[in-house]
Amino acid sequence: MKVLHQSQFFISYQCDKQRCFFIKFPHKTIQLGFCQLLAFRQQVKEIDLEAHFNGQNTHGMEMLMLCNREHFFVFNTLESIDLKEFLTGTFAMLELNSLLTTSSV
Amino acid sequence: MEQYLELNYREMKDLVRQKLSIHVDIMDLLNKQIEKEAHSSSAYLAMASWCDHNALSNSADFFYEQAAEERDHMMKIFRYINDNGGTAYSPEVGGVNHDFKSLEEIFETALDQEISISKSIHNLVGKCRKVNDYTTEYFLQWFIGEQMEEEQTMRRALELFDLMGTEGLGLKLLDERIPQIRNKNAE
Numbered sequence: 001m002k003v004l005h006q007s008q009f010f011i012s013y014q015c016d017k018q019r020c021f022f023i024k025f026p027h028k029t030i031q032l033g034f035c036q037l038l039a040f041r042q043q044v045k046e047i048d049l050e051a052h053f054n055g056q057n058t059h060g061m062e063m064l065m066l067c068n069r070e071h072f073f074v075f076n077t078l079e080s081i082d083l084k085e086f087l088t089g090t091f092a093m094l095e096l097n098s099l100l101t102t103s104s105v
Numbered sequence: 106m107e108q109y110l111e112l113n114y115r116e117m118k119d120l121v122r123q124k125l126s127i128h129v130d131i132m133d134l135l136n137k138q139i140e141k142e143a144h145s146s147s148a149y150l151a152m153a154s155w156c157d158h159n160a161l162s163n164s165a166d167f168f169y170e171q172a173a174e175e176r177d178h179m180m181k182i183f184r185y186i187n188d189n190g191g192t193a194y195s196p197e198v199g200g201v202n203h204d205f206k207s208l209e210e211i212f213e214t215a216l217d218q219e220i221s222i223s224k225s226i227h228n229l230v231g232k233c234r235k236v237n238d239y240t241t242e243y244f245l246q247w248f249i250g251e252q253m254e255e256e257q258t259m260r261r262a263l264e265l266f267d268l269m270g271t272e273g274l275g276l277k278l279l280d281e282r283i284p285q286i287r288n289k290n291a292e
């Protein structure tokens with residue numbers, strides 16, 4: 001298992017053997033297939049950070065359910081900001097990996 | 106450190122490529138395109154309704170069919186994303202305009218809409234080239250041809266207004282000519 005990307009609160013890993021990904025959250029680590037990782041990315045993309053600052057999101061909380069509602073997460077504003085950076089970074093690393101493997105063939 | 110990182114990545118399997126044959130950013134743009142096609146479909150449906158209420162039955166039929174076509178376009182992209190390991194999202198459609206002042210305005214709006222869809226498809230193809238996603242570029246070729254045809258159809262309709270006028274009997278006669286504007290050079 002290799003580290004893909006690490007942000008302030010989260011770490012993503014790629015596991016070649018099981019062909020899957022792991023994400024380490026502050027209190028637990030979950031396993032995701034690629035489709036689930038895509039779904040996670042989509043949910044995080046839809047987080048409206050502005051709402052945390054203009055009073056629309058009064059509690060400054062984001063609730064996400066992952067992997068067909070198997071996991072439930074609550075993130076505060078700081079974590080939500082970090083989460084966006086984290087997923088961008090993770091996918092950038094995957095893309096880099098794609099480029100390297102194609103160019104090395 | 107950087108060298109170590111590179112070695113590390115070379116050892117890793119390209120799991121994304123194993124699961125998804127298109128590029129992730131391209132997938133996002135394709136999902137945006139799904140929204141646009143869905144919006145087009147709804148917009149044409151609103152135009153069809155206006156034509157029906159104004160006793161322009163041929164034009165109404167034309168826009169009903171147009172609405173169905175846009176939905177087909179949407180489904181084509183939807184299936185393409187899912188068939189290639191990505192995730193297609195069912196679009197939300199908002200802000201559909203139902204207020205028009207004339208049939209001419211409707212066709213002008215329709216042409217503007219087709220032009221903006223063409224631009225969006227061209228933009229997507231440009232992005233495919235940038236990231237070397239030849240599969241999606243190939244997939245989008247059909248849409249480029251389709252957009253060319255649809256723009257031409259709308260232009261043909263607008264030419265009729267120059268020819269036959271926008272009111273009274275001229276408008277009725279024009280409505281009768283509407284079934285012939287489609288597929289003039291397609292068949």
Ligand SMILES: [Fe+2]
Nearest residue numbers: 142175178222
């Ligand atoms: Fe279309």
Ligand SMILES: [Fe+2]
Nearest residue numbers: 145175219255
């Ligand atoms: Fe169209």
